[in-house]
Amino acid sequence: MATVSAANETELVTRAQSGERNAFSELVRIHAQGVFNVIYRMCGDRQTAEDATQETFIQAWMHLLSYRPRTPLRNWLYRIAVNTATDMLRKQKHILPTAVEDFYLTDPRPGPEALFSQREQAALIQKAILSLPDASRAVLVLREYEGLSYHEIADALDIPVGTVMSRLNYARSLLRNRLEGQLLLQVEAENV
Amino acid sequence: MSKHVTEWLNAYLDGELRGIRLHDVEAHLAECQACQEELQSVQGLSALLQKVPVPEFTSPERFAAQVNLRLPHGPPAATKSKALEMGWWMIPVGLVAVWIFISTAIMVSDMVSTANEIGLFGRSSAWLGTGSSSETYWAATLGQFGILSGNSLQWAEVTEAFTRNTVPQITWQVSIALLYLSWIAIWWARHTRQGHGQLLES
Numbered sequence: 232m233a234t235v236s237a238a239n240e241t242e243l244v245t246r247a248q249s250g251e252r253n254a255f256s257e258l259v260r261i262h263a264q265g266v267f268n269v270i271y272r273m274c275g276d277r278q279t280a281e282d283a284t285q286e287t288f289i290q291a292w293m294h295l296l297s298y299r300p301r302t303p304l305r306n307w308l309y310r311i312a313v314n315t316a317t318d319m320l321r322k323q324k325h326i327l328p329t330a331v332e333d334f335y336l337t338d339p340r341p342g343p344e345a346l347f348s349q350r351e352q353a354a355l356i357q358k359a360i361l362s363l364p365d366a367s368r369a370v371l372v373l374r375e376y377e378g379l380s381y382h383e384i385a386d387a388l389d390i391p392v393g394t395v396m397s398r399l400n401y402a403r404s405l406l407r408n409r410l411e412g413q414l415l416l417q418v419e420a421e422n423v
Numbered sequence: 424m425s426k427h428v429t430e431w432l433n434a435y436l437d438g439e440l441r442g443i444r445l446h447d448v449e450a451h452l453a454e455c456q457a458c459q460e461e462l463q464s465v466q467g468l469s470a471l472l473q474k475v476p477v478p479e480f481t482s483p484e485r486f487a488a489q490v491n492l493r494l495p496h497g498p499p500a501a502t503k504s505k506a507l508e509m510g511w512w513m514i515p516v517g518l519v520a521v522w523i524f525i526s527t528a529i530m531v532s533d534m535v536s537t538a539n540e541i542g543l544f545g546r547s548s549a550w551l552g553t554g555s556s557s558e559t560y561w562a563a564t565l566g567q568f569g570i571l572s573g574n575s576l577q578w579a580e581v582t583e584a585f586t587r588n589t590v591p592q593i594t595w596q597v598s599i600a601l602l603y604l605s606w607i608a609i610w611w612a613r614h615t616r617q618g619h620g621q622l623l624e625s
Binding site: 260376380413 | 439467468480481484486487508
């Protein structure tokens, strides 16, 4: 992700709010990758993620005057991204149910003889993430992949910090159950 | 040994604990094998999750150009949310205005009734009607049929007058007060949301 100082970003936002498209395009360039990553982790489908990323920035442009610089722009965009991804998943129901179904059809606890290739392992983990409830998945993605603090997640999703913590505990607990076999392999690999 | 700290291990691992809570968790971990294993498992999960790659994304320049093509013409418009925000702040003002309006209307009405009773309006007050008799309409009707008499008739008249005049006044005043308190409660909840973070520190 491209970096920009807070002062520069505030200036770009002010210019974009007054209708300057070039300033908004600069903001898109800065945050596109981060927004795409969040949405991809939320839905697990590249095409859907690209469409939702475009939609996120269009929504951001349309509501730019309601943005207040007291919140980092990234957090505000992530909130729109999570909402857009959730809406898209609701409309394109075939994406998640298939992924979740596949997850349950796949044995998450391979025996010692069944060693997973990296690609298969990644697919299995991705499916386990997709099997989480939307609200918990959003918190997990923002914490594990975007590295946001609990306060930043609370700010981005407009929920209390206590809720962030409980959703994260829930998501990790579910994942540990569903990926128990993979976790054992992980621990074994670390101990070798 | 102190109580297990399982519920705080995620926050501990994420570097979100401060103060006494952090000290308690660290002290417990130093002596509890079960919690150490639990922590290791959570750490293992975080490492496992990093094994999922993200597919390559279109170059940011190209993507920005694509978005630019799809943007609606003209500057971003003032959105509904701004109007809603304005409406939100107007709620208490509106409630106070309604309260003042109704109170004034009742006060003026009472003054007119009193002036009428002491004959200030003379004959020109015919248009005011006979408020007192309508207020005790049911009690008077029941009295005529001999169902009520003496003290019970007086009580019925007082009760009916109370029901007609005082109950509606109490009802609307309580309703406005409840709406105002609800608004304050919602405002308070929204502004103290961030305060929940303190639970990580104590």
